[in-house]
Amino acid sequence: MAMHAPMTSNENAMLTGYVEQQLLAVRGAAYGLTDEELWTTPTASALSVGAIVKHVARCTQGWLDRIEAAPGEPARGSDEEAAEEYGADFRRADTDTGDSLRAELTGALERAQQLLPQVDLGAKVPVPSDAPWWPADLDAWDVRWAVLHIVEEVAHHAGHADIIRESIDGATMYELLAADQNWPETEWMKHWRRAEATAEAV
Template sequence: MTIERPEPSFRNTEVGMLRSYLDHFRGTIRLQASGLTDEQLDQTLGPSDLTLGGMLKHLAFVEDYWFSYNLLAREPSPPWDTAPWDDDADWDWHSAAGAPHAELDALLADAIVRSDACLDEALTADPELDRPVARPRDPAKGDTATVRWVLVHMVEEYARHAGHADLIRQSIDGATDV
């Protein structure tokens, strides 16, 4: 499996710039998990319980949650639609334990493809980044994210977890330049 990490563009439209950073950090996370055994994906860096396997599944959920569920107001897709969120708010992280790397990476890669298609659909319908997403978070307060907010938030989400991934990966096999 070859995973590419594109470099963010120096010149681009606002959407193009945000998407290039998002793609860069998506690639970073997948690279940090590449080449490891399934058992290594379950390793933590104490005292945290974060794992690279859990991170792959969590980010697949976050992709679907923001781009499909919120941006386009679609119902959750499997496995998120039947996840026992009431029993475990961190089910996405915890349920990855013991799952094969290929399964977790495919879950994230597929979520990224769906997310990009959702974003393309939304921007084709209305390219305005300041427009609200289809599903308000708290309509009573008038709290609704914009398309711009979703893109910036996703860059932040991946960038934050890329730092975690760097530390976890280095603790597993010493790799510092993945």
């Protein structure tokens, strides 16, 4: 897609475009990194690009579960299982590879593209009660709020991913998005390429 979410009078399409835009920004931050580079922590934070990709994919899927189940509750495990799983999506598992993480994120993107254009934005999404940050004085949000929350959550982490990626190899958002989405190159905007491949041209 283009750099910006599409302008449209269709609210579902506009919200879908913003979710897509932010998920692609996170995917772009991971573009071209090796498996080891994905888990590098070059800043003062313990976060890595790989951890962000994994968290964003799973967080997005969790909210899509809630949206799809509205006005009911999505299937979920016990509070004990939820507590055990908390934070696991920021840690590297033995089965995590660059390909598997990118596939997980792309799966969340494709599900959003299929579900959100047709969802009832006024449907009620029950407020969970399994963590202290959920509002105690509210029974439900509407789907519109939940979709905007996905945008907020993913955009927050897209900024983290940008900083971490630039700290790894100096790559910036536009050149990464251009390469990931195969934008036409111009005199001033080129696709990201590994430094070794372009050293002679610099």
